[in-house]
Amino acid sequence: MWRLSLGLIVVGALAGQSLDLRGSWKTVSGDDPRYAQPGFDDSEWSSFELPRQQTVRLGVHWLRRTATAPVDLRDPVLALGSLSHCYDVFVNGTRVGGNECRPRGDPPFFLPSSFSMRPGLIGGGKPFVIALRTEGRFVRWNQLGQIRDEGPYLLTSAAHAADAVESAHLRISRAGLPGALCRRAVGDRDSHARALAW
Numbered sequence: 001m002w003r004l005s006l007g008l009i010v011v012g013a014l015a016g017q018s019l020d021l022r023g024s025w026k027t028v029s030g031d032d033p034r035y036a037q038p039g040f041d042d043s044e045w046s047s048f049e050l051p052r053q054q055t056v057r058l059g060v061h062w063l064r065r066t067a068t069a070p071v072d073l074r075d076p077v078l079a080l081g082s083l084s085h086c087y088d089v090f091v092n093g094t095r096v097g098g099n100e101c102r103p104r105g106d107p108p109f110f111l112p113s114s115f116s117m118r119p120g121l122i123g124g125g126k127p128f129v130i131a132l133r134t135e136g137r138f139v140r141w142n143q144l145g146q147i148r149d150e151g152p153y154l155l156t157s158a159a160h161a162a163d164a165v166e167s168a169h170l171r172i173s174r175a176g177l178p179g180a181l182c183r184r185a186v187g188d189r190d191s192h193a194r195a196l197a198w
Contacts, residue, residue, distance in 0.1 A: 017073045018156035021130070025050055025063045031133070035062040036090040038129040051081050051149040058136040064129060069155060071125040077161040079114045081151040081168060084134035089115050092128050096121075106139050110147060112168040114161040122155070148175050 027048035034040050042064045050063070061084075069076060078089065078096065086101035087110075097115040101107040122128045150171040152164035 017070050018154055018160060019067055019070055019073070021065060021067065021153035021155060022050060022151060024048070025065045025132075027061055027063045029059060029061050031060045031062075035064065036095075036131045036133070037093045040064075050083060050153050051151045052083060053149075056084050056136040057134070058138070060133065060135050063132040063134065066127060066129050067155070068127050069122045069124055073124055073155070073157065075116070075119070075158065076122050076155050077114050077116050077158045078130070079112065079152045079154040079156060079161040079164050080132075081112045081153060082110050082147045082149045082172070083132065085110050085137050085139065086135040088133040090131040090133070091117055091121055093131075094118070094121055098133075101135065101137070107137055111172065112150065112152065112165045114158075114165050116158065148172060150175070 024047045026042040026045040028035070028042070028045045035042075045064070048063055063083075078091065080089065084099075085107035086099055088098035088100075089096050094117070096117045097113070099108060099110050099113070148171075150168040152161075152168055154161060154164055156164070
């Protein structure tokens with residue numbers, strides 16, 4: 001009984017230190033680097049739900065979300081689902097990662113990922129802005145081009161983010177992407193990122 005109680009306390013503590021980012025985001029089509037800046041006025045943008053409930057949108061789109069970080073969350077990590085083929089993630093105007101694509105090439109697999117950020121970029125109890133630049137493309141591996149978006153969409157601790165991303169990978173595998181191919185997709189994506197860095 002005490003083990004169960006301790007487990008519930010730990011889960012509750014993690015939940016208290018996490019921010020659920022599912023739900024309505026602001027979105028617009030087109031491209032402008034100003035969209036990444038926290039002071040940009042997105043009040044006229046349309047609404048878009050994440051996790052996405054539709055196929056990947058082709059072309060370039062931006063999404064933005066303003067939220068307040070949990071007071072007790074230290075060293076926050078952003079966990080994102082399979083939102084688009086290619087994307088860049090900005091927090092308060094600073095790029096923290098993404099799923100990079102080669103120009104005019106097929107994109108890498110777009111599985112859920114987590115992104116750490118430099119200390120002080122998000123302050124506990126303070127508002128912050130996430131901006132996502134997404135680019136949907138026609139892909140040769142079309143049967144895998146519409147991976148289901150299982151989330152997660154969280155600002156949380158590194159450990160909780162890793163668990164949430166791994167759980168999403170498993171749900172995607174059970175939904176039709178074989179586990180071995182899912183693992184291969186992660187490897188292909190990492191190799192692709194290393195090639196871009198090189």
